[in-house]
Amino acid sequence: MKAAPFEYVRAASVGEACELLARHGDTAKILAGGQSLVPMMAIRLVRPAWLLDINEIPALKFVKFEKDVARIGAGTRQCAVERDQALAARVPLLAQALAWVGHLQTRNRGTVGGSLAHADPSAELPLIAQVLGARMLMRSAKGARTLDATEFFAGPMTTAVHPDECLEEIRWPIWAERRTGSAFTEISVRHGDFAMVAAAAQIAIDGDGRCTRAALGLGGVGGTPLAFPKIAARLVGTKLEDGALQDAAQAAAAACEPGSDLHATAEYRRHLARVLAARALRAAREKATAA
Amino acid sequence: MSETLYTIEVEVNGKRRPGAVPARLSLVDWLRDELRLTGTHIGCEHGICGACSVMLDGEPVRACLMYAVQANSHRVTTVEGLARPDGSMSVLQDSFCEAHGLQCGYCTPGMLIASQALLDSNPNPTEAQIRDAIGGNLCRCTGYQQIVEAVQLAAGRMAKEAK
Numbered sequence: 001m002k003a004a005p006f007e008y009v010r011a012a013s014v015g016e017a018c019e020l021l022a023r024h025g026d027t028a029k030i031l032a033g034g035q036s037l038v039p040m041m042a043i044r045l046v047r048p049a050w051l052l053d054i055n056e057i058p059a060l061k062f063v064k065f066e067k068d069v070a071r072i073g074a075g076t077r078q079c080a081v082e083r084d085q086a087l088a089a090r091v092p093l094l095a096q097a098l099a100w101v102g103h104l105q106t107r108n109r110g111t112v113g114g115s116l117a118h119a120d121p122s123a124e125l126p127l128i129a130q131v132l133g134a135r136m137l138m139r140s141a142k143g144a145r146t147l148d149a150t151e152f153f154a155g156p157m158t159t160a161v162h163p164d165e166c167l168e169e170i171r172w173p174i175w176a177e178r179r180t181g182s183a184f185t186e187i188s189v190r191h192g193d194f195a196m197v198a199a200a201a202q203i204a205i206d207g208d209g210r211c212t213r214a215a216l217g218l219g220g221v222g223g224t225p226l227a228f229p230k231i232a233a234r235l236v237g238t239k240l241e242d243g244a245l246q247d248a249a250q251a252a253a254a255a256c257e258p259g260s261d262l263h264a265t266a267e268y269r270r271h272l273a274r275v276l277a278a279r280a281l282r283a284a285r286e287k288a289t290a291a
Numbered sequence: 292m293s294e295t296l297y298t299i300e301v302e303v304n305g306k307r308r309p310g311a312v313p314a315r316l317s318l319v320d321w322l323r324d325e326l327r328l329t330g331t332h333i334g335c336e337h338g339i340c341g342a343c344s345v346m347l348d349g350e351p352v353r354a355c356l357m358y359a360v361q362a363n364s365h366r367v368t369t370v371e372g373l374a375r376p377d378g379s380m381s382v383l384q385d386s387f388c389e390a391h392g393l394q395c396g397y398c399t400p401g402m403l404i405a406s407q408a409l410l411d412s413n414p415n416p417t418e419a420q421i422r423d424a425i426g427g428n429l430c431r432c433t434g435y436q437q438i439v440e441a442v443q444l445a446a447g448r449m450a451k452e453a454k
Contacts, residue, residue: 008314039337103427108350
């Protein structure tokens with residue numbers, strides 16, 4: 001047995017999970033899909049006294065649609081999101097990003113909320129949450145609150161979730177524009193690994209092919225995934241010529257501060273940021289044009 | 292300090308198997324050390340290599356990234372559960388043998404589970420779909436080519452059997 005000893009409790013409801021969190025505070029960790037937490041416990045980077053299993057809470061597994069929001073329960077498995085056709089039509093970046101997340105065996109267990117709460121700065125789901133401006137709903141015994149992605153991600157593997165809170169639901173904006181296109185791309189050592197750099201873009205155009213809305217973000221190049229709303233806004237009103245997309249990609253790459261590690265130097269990451277941002281923008285434009 | 296033992300009952304390869312486990316015992320350790328189902332292999336023990344793949348309620352998962360206590364009241368299929376009821380090899384297992392889909396055999400149980408799960412949901416997969424399905428399983432011997440061929444061979448044989 002590799003993990004340090006802990007006590008295990010299976011919560012039957014969100015309410016029970018919140019009560020247990022209130023009682024055990026930061027000595028407890030929530031166990032969702034376990035695809036990041038269990039390896040971290042195996043190498044004893046994390047040693048909770050209590051593990052609170054939320055896998056058997058049906059109320060955390062759902063996909064619901066409102067007019068301009070797709071609501072996903074935090075415990076929804078990544079594989080369920082990946083296969084959901086209605087979601088693919090409304091928030092296409094979800095399936096596009098999940099194609100890069102781990103492998104089938106890990107997506108069968110891994111949850112949407114777990115990936116966001118883990119907040120790896122190079123992970124795919126946190127990046128698209130940032131790009132689309134998803135909102136997170138957290139619940140504790142005291143009540144519920146929501147946070148924007150920009151407030152939610154506080155740093156590497158760090159979120160604004162309090163120790164007594166459970167991430168309950170993620171609200172993904174649906175773009176109503178008929179001609180919307182999006183794209184996700186990344187470079188990693190092997191497919192399914194964490195990205196050295198990842199890029200995501202979403203673009204809406206009008207009947208003349210003029211940009212009406214744009215979003216762009218990069219992962220793996222800072223302490224949190226980054227979105228560039230101001231840079232993307234400069235594309236609005238343009239015809240999205242290659243030069244304009246290139247300029248936006250260049251500006252985004254210049255705005256990030258990547259680090260160096262065994263896998264890639266900061267310089268290489270910045271290069272990838274520019275190249276991948278341009279690729280994502282061009283691919284999003286092609287899809288919007290074809291829509 | 293003695294560790295708390297948690298009572299579990301898991302349906303393993305069609306049989307109800309009771310157990311009393313410490314919370315930190317991984318599912319793969321329970322299967323191998325307690326149930327003596329040593330067909331499932333342990334490689335990296337942190338979710339990279341895929342050797343420990345088993346099916347949980349019919350879907351392939353990594354048995355090193357789950358605690359045994361979490362499998363309580365669920366259904367687990369290991370590589371031992373793939374064989375026919377009389378103990379002879381399944382079509383997929385036979386195909387691995389025939390197409391030289393293994394050499395040292397370390398990754399094989401994980402490869403079989405991943406491939407069987409693919410064929411269960413998609414009886415006629417493309418080469419790309421096969422490669423995607425086994426993408427989370429590392430093999431250091433075959434270069435994957437013969438494994439892909441073994442799955443293709445099995446798919447063809449299953450289609451013939453179904454006729």
